[in-house]
Amino acid sequence: ETGVTQSPTHLIKTRGQQVTLRCSSQSGHNTVSWYQQALGQGPQFIFQYYREEENGRGNFPPRFSGLQFPNYSSELNVNALELDDSALYLCASSLATRTGGETQYFGPGTRLLVL
């Protein structure tokens, strides 16, 4: 196991609702990246947090937002849920250094179903 944890494991919401997903990074890591994995697809990059600041964003609308806390854990918030938001949400923890950062270790994911 990677030491990266996520909560909750499963979640069911209805359209228009809001959801918060949580991720605890591996000890010693300072960067958390969030990915959305639709059924049968590869993970798609949502955004990344480094030292409590957003450090890059993929092609996701502003209703996807996040936070990183001083202990490097992170939250993903999604407002105004749509049916297409149903997916597995993965966070990945890594250690970024001055020369770059490489290996990302994934948490078990939160499976979100929007009805």
Place this chain on the structure above:
Amino acid sequence: GENVEQHPSTLSVQEGDSAVIKCTYSDSASNYFPWYKQELGKRPQLIIDIRSNVGEKKDQRIAVTLNKTAKHFSLHITETQPEDSAVYFCAAKRNTGFQKLVFGTGTRLLVSP
């Protein structure tokens, strides 16, 4: 934009055979290439990775090769076993700026006993 193509989408082999999965990337600034194995309902697990200053890397039955000129990299699994059955994803990333992994579409590998 950045894109990673992966082939084949499904691969069926007999136990003991070799399996090869190929990926092509578009971003010439990519210099880190990990491979993840994802079993049904589980997290992607890193199985091997390679950096652009290396052409080949091997770890027991798993090897990865990289051709930077052609922007190709491949995963090779020898002596396949039923427990190798899973979905395999390749990915590419720049080693500067933020750490965005661009994933391929996945290969479902089925190893039959």
